[in-house]
Amino acid sequence: MLVSRTLAEVAAIIRPGITTLYLDKIAETFIRDNGAVPAFKGYGGFPNTLCTSVNDEVVHGIPSDYILKEGDILSVDCGVILNGWYGDSAYTFPVGVISDEKRRLLEYTRASLEEGVKAAIAGNRIGDISNAVQTMAESGGYSVVRELVGHGLGRKLHEQPEVANWGKKGTGPKMEKGLVVCIEPMINAGRKETIQMRDGWTIKTADGAASAHFEYAVAIDRGRADVLTTFEFIEEVLNKM
Numbered sequence: 001m002l003v004s005r006t007l008a009e010v011a012a013i014i015r016p017g018i019t020t021l022y023l024d025k026i027a028e029t030f031i032r033d034n035g036a037v038p039a040f041k042g043y044g045g046f047p048n049t050l051c052t053s054v055n056d057e058v059v060h061g062i063p064s065d066y067i068l069k070e071g072d073i074l075s076v077d078c079g080v081i082l083n084g085w086y087g088d089s090a091y092t093f094p095v096g097v098i099s100d101e102k103r104r105l106l107e108y109t110r111a112s113l114e115e116g117v118k119a120a121i122a123g124n125r126i127g128d129i130s131n132a133v134q135t136m137a138e139s140g141g142y143s144v145v146r147e148l149v150g151h152g153l154g155r156k157l158h159e160q161p162e163v164a165n166w167g168k169k170g171t172g173p174k175m176e177k178g179l180v181v182c183i184e185p186m187i188n189a190g191r192k193e194t195i196q197m198r199d200g201w202t203i204k205t206a207d208g209a210a211s212a213h214f215e216y217a218v219a220i221d222r223g224r225a226d227v228l229t230t231f232e233f234i235e236e237v238l239n240k241m
């Protein structure tokens with residue numbers, strides 16, 4: 001999917017000293033050069049192509065002249081529209097060398113996403129995904145953001161069903177083959193509570209602790225779900241750095 005390639009383009013230039021607005025420009029140009037349209041720009045009035053959320057920002061950060069510094073973690077969320085279909089994916093990047101605490105948070109958030117994917121099987125219920133994500137995140141001592149959730153994806157950016165990152169097994173809508181959902185754990189190093197900034201978009205942790213966010217769009221199947229937004233391209237780039 002084009003979102004995966006776009007996040008890899010961004011991955012290649014993330015380093016201390018550059019601004020989140022610069023990343024946004026690179027992403028927008030890449031998306032348009034590939035015949036697609038940024039999905040977030042103008043969505044509910046959001047001003048940019050990417051959501052860039054640093055450290056204690058959970059999601060929906062607005063790209064700005066903030067200069068990335070060594071030790072930051074940066075969640076980059078990207079949506080595109082290609083031939084009328086939406087793509088949506090997010091990855092949290094280390095900026096230079098990060099602390100062991102932050103690295104562990106990224107590992108657990110990523111692992112909670114993978115556990116969610118394992119539970120995303122036709123015949124299972126959405127709550128099975130929610131519970132798998134929550135169980136993995138909390139096993140690391142982390143907390144799960146309650147106010148924001150994953151979602152169905154298709155001809156619109158946000159479709160039914162909602163995919164919470166917390167909940168009980170065996171609850172919620174049953175998944176059928178062919179359903180596409182975004183699974184997107186937002187995991188806090190500290191407490192689960194969040195606050196919204198006055199810009200009307202940026203969500204931060206209430207206690208100021210770090211937060212991470214990874215998102216896949218997956219197509220439900222009878223066996224393992226098909227991940228439509230692979231991180232392969234991103235990790236190829238990161239492994240070369």
Ligand code: MG
Nearest residue numbers: 077088089090
């Ligand atoms: Mg997203």
Ligand code: MG
Nearest residue numbers: 088182184215
């Ligand atoms: Mg999403």
